[in-house]
Amino acid sequence: MSEPHVTLEPDPDDPVQRKLRGPLEDQLTSALQAATDRVRASYRGEEFEVVCRQLVEETKAGLHPDIAAGFEPNMDEMCRLAVAIVRGQG
Incomplete structure (x- = not known):
């Protein structure tokens, strides 16, 4: 399994978003x-849906509360990671 990575797509017209990206x-x-x-x-041995939910919760728990509140994870990435964990590939 490749290492998980978050990629943001800021508004190209917003210099603050570009700077903080x-x-x-x-x-x-x-x-x-x-x-x-x-x-x-x-x-x-938890089911896929449980693992996916745990990934989201654990990720948010590792963030500053303000960032966690605004974090909308890419669920395709979360599902990919959960599948890898359930299948023992990660």
Whole structure:
């Protein structure tokens, strides 16, 4: 399984979004990677949907509350990670 990564698509006309893109992507990616490691380590045969929900919850738990409140994860990426964990590929 490849390492999880968060990619943001800021408004190209918004200089603040463009400036914060890199640091925010780094923080979100770090939280997602840590969440993936924790969920993988604690996996005990839970169903896919449970693992997917755990990934989202663990990722948000690793973020500042203001960032977590605005974080809308790419559910395709979360599902991909959950499938890899359930299949033992991660």
